[in-house]
Structure formats: structure tokens, C-alpha cells
Amino acid sequence: xxxxxxxxxxxxxxxxxxxxxxxxxxxxxxxxxxxxxxxxxxxxxxxxxxxxxxxxxxxxxxxxxxxxxxxxxxxxxxxxxxxxxxxxxxxxxxxxxxxxxxxxxxxxxxxxxxxxxxxxxxxxxxxxxxxxxxxxxxxxxxxxxxxxxxxxxxxxxxxxxxxxxxxxxxxxxxxxxxxxxxxxxxxxxxxxxxxxxxxxxxxxxxxxxxxxxxxxxxxxxxxxxxxxxxxxxxxxxxxxxxxxxxxxxxxxxxxxxxxxxxxxxxxxxxxxxxxxxxxxxxxxxxxxxxxxxxxxxxxxxxxxxxxxxxxxxxxxxxxxxxxxxxxxxxxxxxxxxxxxxxxxxxxxxxxxxxx
Ligand SMILES: *[C@@H]1O[C@H](CO)[C@@H](O)[C@H](O)[C@H]1NC(C)=O
Ligand SMILES: *[C@@H]1O[C@H](CO)[C@@H](O)[C@H](O)[C@H]1NC(C)=O
Ligand SMILES: *[C@@H]1O[C@H](CO)[C@@H](O)[C@H](O)[C@H]1NC(C)=O
Ligand SMILES: *[C@@H]1O[C@H](CO)[C@@H](O)[C@H](O)[C@H]1NC(C)=O
Numbered sequence: 169x170x171x172x173x174x175x176x177x178x179x180x181x182x183x184x185x186x187x188x189x190x191x192x193x194x195x196x197x198x199x200x201x202x203x204x205x206x207x208x209x210x211x212x213x214x215x216x217x218x219x220x221x222x223x224x225x226x227x228x229x230x231x232x233x234x235x236x237x238x239x240x241x242x243x244x245x246x247x248x249x250x251x252x253x254x255x256x257x258x259x260x261x262x263x264x265x266x267x268x269x270x271x272x273x274x275x276x277x278x279x280x281x282x283x284x285x286x287x288x289x290x291x292x293x294x295x296x297x298x299x300x301x302x303x304x305x306x307x308x309x310x311x312x313x314x315x316x317x318x319x320x321x322x323x324x325x326x327x328x329x330x331x332x333x334x335x336x337x338x339x340x341x342x343x344x345x346x347x348x349x350x351x352x353x354x355x356x357x358x359x360x361x362x363x364x365x366x367x368x369x370x371x372x373x374x375x376x377x378x379x380x381x382x383x384x385x386x387x388x389x390x391x392x393x394x395x396x397x398x399x400x401x402x403x404x405x406x407x408x409x410x411x412x413x414x415x416x417x418x419x420x421x422x423x424x425x426x427x428x429x430x431x432x433x434x435x436x437x438x439x440x441x442x443x444x445x446x447x448x449x450x451x452x453x454x455x456x457x458x459x460x461x462x463x464x465x466x467x468x469x470x471x472x473x474x475x476x477x478x479x480x481x482x483x484x485x486x487x488x489x490x491x492x493x494x495x496x497x498x499x500x501x502x503x504x505x506x507x508x509x510x511x512x513x514x515x516x517x518x519x520x521x522x523x
């Protein structure tokens with residue numbers, strides 16, 4: 169144990185010696201920009217080690233002119249192996265039969281969508297949220313982001329809903345595991361079958377920014393009389409059919425998707441259309457696809473999905489959004505597409521009063 173600590177100390181001393189003045193300056197600016205705080209010198213040196221690695225990765229990738237660029241993101245001082253660790257446990261969606269009105273979307277169901285769609289201009293996409301480094305609840309953020317959008321598109325009511333409620337209340341159901349992964353389908357099925365509702369962010373706020381809290385299961389504090397919306401089913405779009413996904417997004421609105429989010433080049437994404445051949449389809453992260461198009465600034469022009477992430481609006485160079493190559497199942501993003509079906513707000517309100 170002692171020997172091990174000594175070894176670590178030696179390594180960190182050796183390492184600091186190799187941290188140039190220039191790097192030191194860049195690190196200082198980085199710490200300031202993201203308001204980073206380290207508990208002690210050891211933590212700081214650890215952060216510096218990863219920061220240096222991160223800059224190298226950025227440098228190497230940007231040199232390749234892949235059509236996207238990287239920059240030091242909020243994750244640049246962290247071990248790439250631990251990015252949102254819980255999300256590597258992303259679980260499959262529950263059987264479709266669990267929901268009351270779940271359907272598989274037939275490939276021919278939607279008319280061809282226009283060349284580009286951007287739902288962010290609809291006024292129905294809520295602010296970019298932050299799941300926090302300590303909590304792998306991307307599934308809850310993806311499910312809620314989709315629900316907020318569909319509730320608003322259907323009812324013209326814009327309200328932000330509670331991911332914390334999903335984390336606290338669904339962990340006994342359908343395979344969801346609080347801060348250690350889950351699925352959008354399980355979250356909607358819980359809202360539909362068990363809670364018959366979801367509270368707002370305001371009455372049930374997010375509190376996973378504290379590491380020790382994020383490691384603990386918190387009791388479910390749901391109160392149905394405070395519910396602001398609900399779900400009456402969800403649809404799953406057939407995998408690996410980019411044309412169908414595109415048409416569905418144009419016809420119904422944003423669609424929740426899962427992808428590989430555990431690779432450094434994605435964690436440091438800045439601008440452009442993300443497309444790294446190393447990003448194999450292994451589901452570890454969930455997002456919301458809010459549109460699509462073709463980026464002409466890339467040569468040759470590259471089709472993309474426009475996605476809303478949940479790593480704060482400080483992540484990347486697009487206020488928390490990113491573009492990812494469309495049509496090639498980049499990072500597996502064309503594998504698991506689902507969207508919620510929502511009722512008329514007036515009928516839900518009437519039913520709530522009776523029920
Ligand atoms: C990036 O690479 C260039 C040349 O390839 C080099 O001059 C520069 O020092 C590198 N920067 C970092 C931060 O590694
Ligand atoms: C949606 O709501 C806004 C304000 O809440 C209102 O100004 C607008 O007219 C509504 N749109 C429709 C289509 O009802
Ligand atoms: C995190 O929460 C615990 C338990 O409530 C508390 O004791 C601790 O001070 C909190 N840490 C921070 C950094 O707020
Ligand atoms: C549930 O919420 C309502 C409305 O905010 C409140 O009046 C009621 O006391 C709450 N019930 C419980 C058990 O907290």
C-alpha cells in the first residue's frame with residue numbers, strides 16, 4: 169500500500185516535470201474556462217496528465233481533416249475510460265408488450281421527408297440539460313427530452329420535465345438502474361403504466377451533481393397531483409433504415425436514439441459532422457435526434473443527424489448539440505430509435521381529476 173502510494177507520487181512528480189510552460193498556461197486557461205476545482209495536488213496532477221493526453225488526441229484528430237474538429241471539452245481533464253461510466257451498462261428496452269399501446273413503425277408509414285428538418289426552431293425543444301459526470305442517466309435525459317418535445321408539439325405546452333423522478337422511481341422497473349443505465353422505453357412504460365404522469369423539473373429538481381448522492385438510491389417522491397404530462401405508448405423505428413428514420417423525424421418530431429458515446433474523439437467534439445471510423449456501434453449513450461440535413465461546408469457534403477446531448481450547453485462548440493454522419497450507422501446511432509406517443513393535454517387533465 170505504502171509502496172504503491174510512493175510509486176504514484178514518483179509518477180506524478182516525473183509527470184509534472186514533463187509539463188511544459190506552454191501546457192501549464194493552457195491548463196490554467198482551461199481550469200478557468202470550466203471553473204474546475206481539484207481536491208488536492210494529486211487530483212490536479214492527475215487532471216493534468218489527462219489534459220495532456222486530451223490535447224494530443226485533439227491534435228492528432230484535427231490533423232486528419234475528417235470533417236469535424238475537436239477542442240478541449242469539459243471532459244478533457246478526465247480519464248477517457250470513465251466517461252459517464254454508468255452508461256456502459258445501458259440496458260435493452262423492455263418487451264414492447266409491456267406498454268399499452270406500443271407499436272413497431274412500418275417502413276412505408278411516413279411520406280418522404282424534405283432534404284432537411286430542424287425541430288430546434290419549433291420552440292418545442294427545451295434547454296440543453298446536464299446529467300452530471302457522476303450519473304449515467306443518459307436514458308432518462310433522452311426519454312424526457314423526447315417527451316418534452318412531443319408534449320409541446322402536440323399540445324403547445326412547453327414544460328421541462330423531471331429526469332430525477334425517472335432516476336428515483338423507475339429503478340425497480342423494467343431493468344432501469346438509476347445512475348447506472350437504463351432505457352427510454354422503460355422510462356416511458358413506467359410513466360404510462362405505473363405513475364400515469366411525470367412531474368416538472370421545478371417540482372422534482374435534479375440533484376445528481378454530488379458524487380456521494382449519485383452513488384446512492386434515493387426514494388421516489390412522486391406525487392401524482394403535481395404531474396404535468398403523461399405517455400400513452402411509444403413507437404420503435406426499425407433499425408438501420410436511415411430513410412425511414414428521416415421520414416419519421418420529419419413527420420412526427422424528434423426521436424430518441426442510442427449510440428456509442430464512450431470514445432475520446434466524441435467526448436472532445438467541437439464542431440462539424442462527427443464521423444470517426446473508430447466509433448463502433450456499441451450502445452453506451454442516449455441522445456435526442458432533433459433534425460437532419462446535409463453539411464455543405466464539408467467536402468464532399470456530408471449528410472448528418474442533428475442531436476441534442478445532455479452533457480450541458482458547455483459541451484462542444486454547438487451549445488451542447490452535435491452533428492453526426494447520417495446513413496452509415498455511425499456509432500450505432502441508427503440502431504435503436506424510439507419516440508413517445510402522448511395524449512391530448514385536456515383529456516389527461518380530465519382523467520387526472522377523476523382518477
Ligand atoms: C500539435 O502538433 C503540432 C505539429 O504536428 C505541434 O507542433 C504542436 O506542438 C502540437 N500541439 C500539442 C498541444 O500537442
Ligand atoms: C401556442 O401558445 C402560444 C403561447 O402560449 C400562443 O401564442 C400560440 O398562439 C399558440 N399556438 C397555437 C397554434 O395554438
Ligand atoms: C454531498 O452530499 C453529502 C450528503 O448529503 C454531503 O455531506 C456533502 O457535503 C455533499 N458534497 C458537496 C461537495 O456538496
Ligand atoms: C401532493 O401535491 C399536492 C399539490 O402540490 C399537495 O397539496 C399534497 O400535499 C402533496 N401530497 C403529499 C403526500 O405530499
